[in-house]
Amino acid sequence: MCKGIRQWCQALPFIGPALILLGVFVLYPLARNIHISFSIYDILADSITESVGFSHYQALFQNSKYLLALRNTLLYTLITVPGQMFFGLVLACLINHIKRGQTIFKVIAYLPVLTSWVIVSLIFRYIFMSGKGGLINYVLMQIGLISTPVAWLQNEWTANLVLWLFGIWKGVGWVMIIYLAALQGVSRDIYEAAQIDSANSTQIFFRITIPMVRNTTLYLLTVLTIGAFGAYIHVMMITEGAPLGTTNELMNFMYDTAFSRYDFGSAAAQSVLMGLMIFLLTLVQRKVTTETIN
Numbered sequence: 001m002c003k004g005i006r007q008w009c010q011a012l013p014f015i016g017p018a019l020i021l022l023g024v025f026v027l028y029p030l031a032r033n034i035h036i037s038f039s040i041y042d043i044l045a046d047s048i049t050e051s052v053g054f055s056h057y058q059a060l061f062q063n064s065k066y067l068l069a070l071r072n073t074l075l076y077t078l079i080t081v082p083g084q085m086f087f088g089l090v091l092a093c094l095i096n097h098i099k100r101g102q103t104i105f106k107v108i109a110y111l112p113v114l115t116s117w118v119i120v121s122l123i124f125r126y127i128f129m130s131g132k133g134g135l136i137n138y139v140l141m142q143i144g145l146i147s148t149p150v151a152w153l154q155n156e157w158t159a160n161l162v163l164w165l166f167g168i169w170k171g172v173g174w175v176m177i178i179y180l181a182a183l184q185g186v187s188r189d190i191y192e193a194a195q196i197d198s199a200n201s202t203q204i205f206f207r208i209t210i211p212m213v214r215n216t217t218l219y220l221l222t223v224l225t226i227g228a229f230g231a232y233i234h235v236m237m238i239t240e241g242a243p244l245g246t247t248n249e250l251m252n253f254m255y256d257t258a259f260s261r262y263d264f265g266s267a268a269a270q271s272v273l274m275g276l277m278i279f280l281l282t283l284v285q286r287k288v289t290t291e292t293i294n
Helices: 002-037 055-060 064-096 102-114 117-127 133-140 156-183 189-197 199-210 215-229 235-238 248-261 264-293
Strands: 039-042 047-049
Touching: 002 264, 039 264, 047 117, 055 264, 064 102, 064 189, 064 215, 064 248, 064 264, 102 156, 117 133, 117 156, 117 235, 156 199, 156 215, 156 235, 189 199, 199 215, 215 264, 235 248, 248 264
Parallel strands: none
Antiparallel strands: 039 047
């Protein structure tokens, strides 16, 4: 007992500052946020005026706009996460088999990741702009696929499609780098043995490459899912929730609730629910993936 206490005392000077920072910047804000979610909070007075129990949570599931934002977030996650992983793995495999100029191709693929979210969001907004001035409309009209311009950002599903394309394009370079690091750790002897056994490229990809990077896939699945739930900047910059809030996602709806309607109790409840959803999805992903691997 005394030995254990003495060891803790010896370690405390090293871990103490980290524990203090964890408590001040993580644990206390988390507890405070949960408390606010059960209350009506006055930001000007920095005080809780009334305790309302689970009213904020019940109201959210009766709010059609919140449910719409939840649907959009789930769709964004279901489409962009597999999209980034698929194209990232394909790019990584292609670059891994290139003997010369790997660095150039890696830089080109990684450029979208380095570019500012605001800048590329504005570029996408111009590319999919309504009317003949939009780049996509101009190209499609020139090659004869459409006769009149498409209002990409004024229609619910085409606007969401633009956001999905943006999400995949922006993140595929990072996924490529992670997969490439995993692939370069795979011994060439395995591929050579498969080729000697007359395995074709498709068989090698599905029976060797994918199983060999399965741990990386699990990591990417978890991280990308968390990132997809936090999507905010490009939604605000490209569509601003238009038309009529049908492209809002959870982060945008939460921001509007807090800083447009000043309903911080409801916004806090939304953040708690988002955290729980991410936690449960991560657990399910790990369980399903582990069972599949085993």
